[in-house]
Amino acid sequence: MNFIFIPFKIIGNSLHKFIRELGNMTCFLARSVFWMFFYPYLIQRIIKQVYFIGVKSTSVVVLTGSFTGMVLALQTYYALAKFGAETSLGPVVALSLIRELGPVISALMVTGCAGSALTAEIGIMRITEQIDALDAMALNPYKYLIIPNLLAGIISLPLLNAIFVVVGIFGGYAVGVGLMSISGGTYFGGIKDFVTMKDIIEGFYKSLSFGILITWIGCYKGYFTGYGAAGVSKATTQAVVLSSVMILVWDYFMTSLLVA
Amino acid sequence: MIKVIDLYKSFNGRKVLQGINLEVEKGQILALIGGSGTGKSVILKLVIGLMKPDEGKILLDNQDISRLKGKSLKRLKERFGIVFQGGALFDSLTVFENVAFPLEEKTKMKASQIRNAVFHELARVGLTGEENKYPAQISGGMRKRVALARCLVMHPEIVLFDEPTTGLDPLTGKAVHNLIRACQKNLNFTAIIVTHEVPGIFSMVDRVAMLYDGKILAADTPEEIKGSKDPVIHQFIHAELEGPIVIK
Numbered sequence: 001m002n003f004i005f006i007p008f009k010i011i012g013n014s015l016h017k018f019i020r021e022l023g024n025m026t027c028f029l030a031r032s033v034f035w036m037f038f039y040p041y042l043i044q045r046i047i048k049q050v051y052f053i054g055v056k057s058t059s060v061v062v063l064t065g066s067f068t069g070m071v072l073a074l075q076t077y078y079a080l081a082k083f084g085a086e087t088s089l090g091p092v093v094a095l096s097l098i099r100e101l102g103p104v105i106s107a108l109m110v111t112g113c114a115g116s117a118l119t120a121e122i123g124i125m126r127i128t129e130q131i132d133a134l135d136a137m138a139l140n141p142y143k144y145l146i147i148p149n150l151l152a153g154i155i156s157l158p159l160l161n162a163i164f165v166v167v168g169i170f171g172g173y174a175v176g177v178g179l180m181s182i183s184g185g186t187y188f189g190g191i192k193d194f195v196t197m198k199d200i201i202e203g204f205y206k207s208l209s210f211g212i213l214i215t216w217i218g219c220y221k222g223y224f225t226g227y228g229a230a231g232v233s234k235a236t237t238q239a240v241v242l243s244s245v246m247i248l249v250w251d252y253f254m255t256s257l258l259v260a
Numbered sequence: 261m262i263k264v265i266d267l268y269k270s271f272n273g274r275k276v277l278q279g280i281n282l283e284v285e286k287g288q289i290l291a292l293i294g295g296s297g298t299g300k301s302v303i304l305k306l307v308i309g310l311m312k313p314d315e316g317k318i319l320l321d322n323q324d325i326s327r328l329k330g331k332s333l334k335r336l337k338e339r340f341g342i343v344f345q346g347g348a349l350f351d352s353l354t355v356f357e358n359v360a361f362p363l364e365e366k367t368k369m370k371a372s373q374i375r376n377a378v379f380h381e382l383a384r385v386g387l388t389g390e391e392n393k394y395p396a397q398i399s400g401g402m403r404k405r406v407a408l409a410r411c412l413v414m415h416p417e418i419v420l421f422d423e424p425t426t427g428l429d430p431l432t433g434k435a436v437h438n439l440i441r442a443c444q445k446n447l448n449f450t451a452i453i454v455t456h457e458v459p460g461i462f463s464m465v466d467r468v469a470m471l472y473d474g475k476i477l478a479a480d481t482p483e484e485i486k487g488s489k490d491p492v493i494h495q496f497i498h499a500e501l502e503g504p505i506v507i508k
């Protein structure tokens with residue numbers, strides 16, 4: 001009769017594990033936020049991490065931004081031409097980038113570039129006892145490792161998003177005005193007429209939350225990595241997969257919240 | 261000075277320490293020996309307050325370390341120095357920056373004073389001229405010496421060494437031992453050395469404790485341990501494959 005219970009056991013166990021992980025992650029974030037308010041404030045380390053997360057991802061964001069804008073313009077032009085509405089190419093491209101593609105794709109790029117590196121770096125510090133060394137010096141590892149990354153994520157993601165969107169709009173311009181037959185005035189005029197501050201702010205909120213999400217998951221997975229090189233590589237994979245999935249899931253909830 | 265009483269610690273139901281009793285007098289060196297994975301590193305981490313025991317007491321000058329929290333735990337950690345197994349140097353910092361790190365973060369010393377203190381400490385461990393290299397660029401023996409310098413620069417009262425010579429060739433290992441001994445004579449700190457160097461370590465320590473099966477099997481002078489009739493101790497220090505210790 002025991003085999004009847006096996007599925008329940010598996011479901012129960014994985015659910016239990018999932019909830020526990022969620023609780024641990026929440027405690028981790030809560031602890032980081034708590035220590036954020038206490039001295040010392042390591043401004044230099046924050047700047048260093050902004051460089052690590054932000055500056056190093058810039059080239060990838062520029063590249064993916066321009067191609068996203070270009071392909072978006074191509075596809076949209078094709079679709080709009082069916083309705084004879086080619087002139088609204090500018091606002092459609094801009095709105096898609098500002099509200100959706102900018103925050104999401106730039107966040108995915110940062111996950112690949114910086115999020116994985118973050119997990120690997122903190123994970124290696126864990127397995128080589130560097131985190132214990134900090135702790136043994138009576139220095140708070142959260143202050144030195146976690147909080148600078150969280151703040152750097154909050155600072156750099158909106159900026160990278162802005163770069164992505166601007167480059168994307170110009171990519172769309174290159175295709176729409178250069179290849180197709182839309183005038184530059186129509187393209188930018190439409191953007192000016194239809195894009196509101198609300199759209200920009202919503203995109204900003206999204207990338208802000210993705211900044212927290214990526215660094216939170218990256219730091220957590222690295223901080224609690226398993227043993228040895230295998231542990232770190234597993235943690236890195238998990239961090240990238242979980243971040244990417246969470247970005248898309250959270251994006252849906254955020255959109256439905258903001259649109260409503 | 262340090263007194264460990266009936267210490268228990270398990271991980272996920274696996275009992276690692278089962279009633280450890282240990283004592284270290286001020287200014288003495290204790291060698292902690294025992295097989296791999298028996299919990300020697302765990303004992304050090306418990307003593308320095310990086311982990312909490314499940315049960316038992318760790319007294320430092322009659323104050324229970326395992327009950328301390330917040331500020332008092334911080335002050336306690338500042339009395340200790342620890343040299344981790346792999347050195348635990350910060351990869352992203354140079355040798356100089358590694359040794360300067362605790363001074364910069366924990367004291368109000370001026371940059372020039374820090375410079376002097378770091379160079380003094382690097383000279384003590386024989387690493388003058390290596391200060392601009394990164395940990396990845398220096399040898400294992402040098403990394404251990406940098407770790408020792410980083411630890412000693414804060415003038416700890418008690419220093420814990422986790423396998424300071426493991427992974428080094430016999431000559432470098434001996435040099436590290438001599439360095440530890442010389443520093444201890446100079447600075448007069450109390451020390452616990454976790455080591456596999458038996459019987460090589462015996463000449464430089466005051467007492468030896470053998471960890472086996474979650475308990476301290478014996479803690480005595482090196483001579484007594486060397487002459488011990490206990491089959492486990494005899495097998496371990498003579499590295500015999502036949503005997504009560506099962507090699508997994």
Ligand SMILES: Nc1ncnc2c1ncn2[C@@H]1O[C@H](COP(=O)(O)OP(=O)(O)O)[C@@H](O)[C@H]1O
Nearest residue numbers: 271272276294295296297298299300301302303
């Ligand atoms: N943080 C930890 N979590 C789970 N198990 C641990 C942890 N630290 C040590 N252990 C386990 O405790 C045992 C003793 O480890 P350790 O003290 O490192 O041995 P050694 O005597 O070689 O230094 C090992 O089996 C290890 O798996």
Ligand SMILES: [Mg+2]
Nearest residue numbers: 300301345422
């Ligand atoms: Mg060990």
